[in-house]
Amino acid sequence: MADKLQIALYWGAACGGCDVSVLDTNEFILDVAAVADIRLWPIAVDGKYKDLEAMEDGELDLAIFNGAVRNSENEHIAKLLRRKSKLMLAYGACAYMGGIPGLANLTTREKIFETAYLKNPSIEWGNGVVPQPESGINGKTIDLPRFYRRVYRLSSVVDVDYFLPGCPPQPDQVKGALLAVVKGELPPKGSVVGAFEHALCEDCPRTKNEKKIKQFYRPWQVACDPDTCLLEQGVLCAGVATRSGCGVRCPKSGIPCRGCYGPAAGVVDQGAKLASAIASIVDSKDPEEIEGILAGLPDFISFAYRYGVPASLLQRSYRQ
Amino acid sequence: MSFEPKIVGFLCNWCSYTGADLAGTSRIHYAPNVRIIRVMCTARIDPTFVLKALTDGADGVLICGCHPGDCHYSEGNYKMMRRYPLLKSILAEFGIEPARVRLEWVSASEGQRFADIVNDMTQRVRELGPSPVRTALVQDMAER
Numbered sequence: 321m322a323d324k325l326q327i328a329l330y331w332g333a334a335c336g337g338c339d340v341s342v343l344d345t346n347e348f349i350l351d352v353a354a355v356a357d358i359r360l361w362p363i364a365v366d367g368k369y370k371d372l373e374a375m376e377d378g379e380l381d382l383a384i385f386n387g388a389v390r391n392s393e394n395e396h397i398a399k400l401l402r403r404k405s406k407l408m409l410a411y412g413a414c415a416y417m418g419g420i421p422g423l424a425n426l427t428t429r430e431k432i433f434e435t436a437y438l439k440n441p442s443i444e445w446g447n448g449v450v451p452q453p454e455s456g457i458n459g460k461t462i463d464l465p466r467f468y469r470r471v472y473r474l475s476s477v478v479d480v481d482y483f484l485p486g487c488p489p490q491p492d493q494v495k496g497a498l499l500a501v502v503k504g505e506l507p508p509k510g511s512v513v514g515a516f517e518h519a520l521c522e523d524c525p526r527t528k529n530e531k532k533i534k535q536f537y538r539p540w541q542v543a544c545d546p547d548t549c550l551l552e553q554g555v556l557c558a559g560v561a562t563r564s565g566c567g568v569r570c571p572k573s574g575i576p577c578r579g580c581y582g583p584a585a586g587v588v589d590q591g592a593k594l595a596s597a598i599a600s601i602v603d604s605k606d607p608e609e610i611e612g613i614l615a616g617l618p619d620f621i622s623f624a625y626r627y628g629v630p631a632s633l634l635q636r637s638y639r640q
Numbered sequence: 641m642s643f644e645p646k647i648v649g650f651l652c653n654w655c656s657y658t659g660a661d662l663a664g665t666s667r668i669h670y671a672p673n674v675r676i677i678r679v680m681c682t683a684r685i686d687p688t689f690v691l692k693a694l695t696d697g698a699d700g701v702l703i704c705g706c707h708p709g710d711c712h713y714s715e716g717n718y719k720m721m722r723r724y725p726l727l728k729s730i731l732a733e734f735g736i737e738p739a740r741v742r743l744e745w746v747s748a749s750e751g752q753r754f755a756d757i758v759n760d761m762t763q764r765v766r767e768l769g770p771s772p773v774r775t776a777l778v779q780d781m782a783e784r
Contacts, residue, residue, distance in 0.1 A: 395784060426733055469783055477784075592687040595730060599722040605708065607721060614725050621733040633691040636780070638772040639735030 325356035325502060327382045328372070329411075330401060331363065332394035333421040333471065334387025338412040339363040341488035342384075345495055355502055372400055380405035382501050386488075388414040388421045388630065389472040393465035402478040407501065409513075413487040413580045415474040416512075418630030420487070422471045423622060425629040425636035429469050470636045471629075483512045487580035487627060490514075490566055515565025517585035523564045524571050526550065532603035536616035539576060550576045551601065556623055561593040580627050589633045591624030645699035645765040649674040649758075650685045654712035655747045656704035662751030670755035671762035674702055681705070683716035687727045690741060697774050700740045700765040704754070707745040717745070739764045740771065 331339060343349060343364070352358075359380060360367040383405035389395050402408055413419040424432060437443070437450045453466045474480055484497055493514030500506060500513070507513060521528065528549045537554045544550060550557040550571060558579030559571060570577050583590035598617075604610045617623070625632055651657040657678045663670065679685060682705030690701045703724075705717040724743045731741055742761055746754045 392784075470780060472784075589688045589691055591730060592691050592727075595687045595726040596723055599724075599726045600719050602722045605718050605721070610722050611725055614722075614729075617726075620726060621730050624730065633688070633695045634734045634736075634773065635777065637733070637735040638776055640772075 325382065326380045327356050327358055327384065328360040328367075328380050328401060328405065329358065329363075329384045330360060330386070330397055332385065332387030332398065332415065332474070333390035334412070334414050335420070336363065337488045338386035338414070341412070341486075341491060342494060344488075344491040346491075348491075348495055352498060369397070369400075372397075372404060375404045377403050378406055382407045382409060384409045384411045385415050385474055386411040388418050389468075389474060389477050390421055390424075391465040391467050395468075395472075395477050396465075398474060398478050407481045407506075408474075408478060409497065410474040410480045410483045412489055413485060413582065413627040416483045416485050416631070417582050417628035418471050418473045419627050422473070422628065422630040423626070425470045426621065427637065428639075429467060433467075473630045476630070481509050482507070483510075484514045485512060485563060485581040486514070486566060487578075490569075493565065512563065512582070512585075515563050515581055518564055519584040520559035520562045520564045520566075520568060520571070520577050520581070521549075524549075524559055524568050526571060528552070531601035533601050534603050534613060536613065544574060546574060551598075556598065556617065558590075558594055558623070558626075560597045561587055561590050578626055579623075582628060582631070590628050591621065591632055594624045595620070643766060643769060645673050645762060645768075645770075646697065647674045647700040647702055647758075647761065647765060648693040648698045649676045649702040649704065650679055650682070650689065651676055651746075652682050652705040652712075652717070653678055653680050655706035655710060655745075656754065658748035659704070659746040659750045659754045662748065663755045664751075666751045668751055668755045670758050673762045673765075674758050681711065681713055681716035682720035683713070685720060685723075687723055687730070690727060690731075694736065694740070694771060694773050695777075697771070699768075699771040700742070700761060702758070702761055703741075703743045704746045704757070705743075707747055710747065736771075736773075737768050739768060 358365050360372055383401040385398060389398060410416045414421055433450050451464050454461055454463045497514050526549045527547055529552060531552050533554050535554055539555055544553050544555060555576050557576035559577040561583060562577055562579045563581040563584045565581050579590060587593045602610055602613050604613060651660055685703060693701050705720055708717060711717040744757050
């Protein structure tokens with residue numbers, strides 16, 4: 321046992337897709353099991369928090385953390401894994417940038433509770449029960465994780481060695497990352513692994529000409545030419561500011577890039593860069609017409625920061 | 641002590657920076673709150689710069705460029721004209737008050753106009769008070 325690789329997988333605020341993507345490596349997962357002991361993996365393997373707590377510091381070789389940090393439990397386990405593991409991998413868009421749960425940073429905890437527990441049409445009205453960190457029952461106190469005011473990316477909470485982007489990461493990239501650990505061929509700390517430096521457009525097979533847009537369309541409003549750049553056809557595509565590494569799967573299938581691989585190397589704020597690029601192709605010099613064309617982009621912020629509000633410069637809403 | 645806003649000003653080299661210079665050489669008195677950064681053209685101003693200024697503690701950001709049609713590079717200021725509405729929509733969603741970020745066209749001969757804009761913006765941002773960004777980010781860390 322001692323010479324086997326010791327690994328743990330954990331999910332924070334996540335949908336479960338990242339865990340499934342690990343299983344998407346198919347029979348490769350059996351090879352992993354042959355060379356590694358999976359000590360904790362809530363979705364697939366038995367293993368309790370107390371087992372993790374009982375480990376020596378640095379006993380694990382690799383901790384793979386998917387999901388964002390939304391509550392005190394996520395943070396507690398992230399810190400525990402960091403202490404017990406030699407390497408920490410932020411796995412998938414949520415751990416890397418906050419991901420879809422990170423969009424919650426554009427609203428408030430109070431509004432979320434109101435929607436989920438108080439005014440949701442599918443729940444029983446009137447009892448007004450909202451989760452409390454502590455509550456008493458039969459003279460005993462029970463507690464729940466504290467729901468934080470906002471969502472954090474993993475690296476805001478613990479020191480992270482590597483980042484593997486994607487929603488979810490592509491199975492081949494997952495294999496590559498695991499093999500690198502097995503072989504001990506590790507890139508410099510802080511690297512984004514399983515992806516390239518350049519933007520998606522560089523690998524996109526669609527033909528690119530000059531972009532001049534008079535009207536934007538939602539993907540369902542137009543039948544797009546399969547061989548021409550989607551942006552040139554007025555469909556919002558995040559490829560211009562997004563890191564390549566996914567194999568251009570969405571644009572090859574006729575779907576615009578949603579930006580899940582995060583900002584390309586050198587891009588500080590993916591949303592700001594997208595705003596810059598998208599606005600530049602608007603074909604007008606008249607302020608009113610420009611406003612009109614840009615009005616065809618409802619909820620632009622959810623496009624620009626779909627996977628990365630907590631990783632952006634502003635990180636969250638400041639609305640009072 | 642009363643609050644004095646810190647405003648970062650991005651001014652294009654050819655018109656607005658020269659306009660600000662004219663305000664100075666004409667001895668026009670105006671609010672000292674704008675810290676000017678000279679850029680070659682407003683097209684150089686990535687929305688990232690504005691967000692970065694706000695994150696690093698600016699209470700407001702002023703962008704000035706050549707009047708439409710007057711750009712030294714013929715079309716640079718139109719790029720800014722197009723980016724501005726999207727930038728504003730992003731800022732609105734982040735809950736940043738609209739008056740904190742402003743785009744104005746100032747020519748090289750409009751020293752008085754530049755001074756008026758700075759005075760007006762300084763007053764508006766002063767009324768809004770300090771930017772909430774840094775305080776809130778520090779509060780977040782304390783909550784955890």
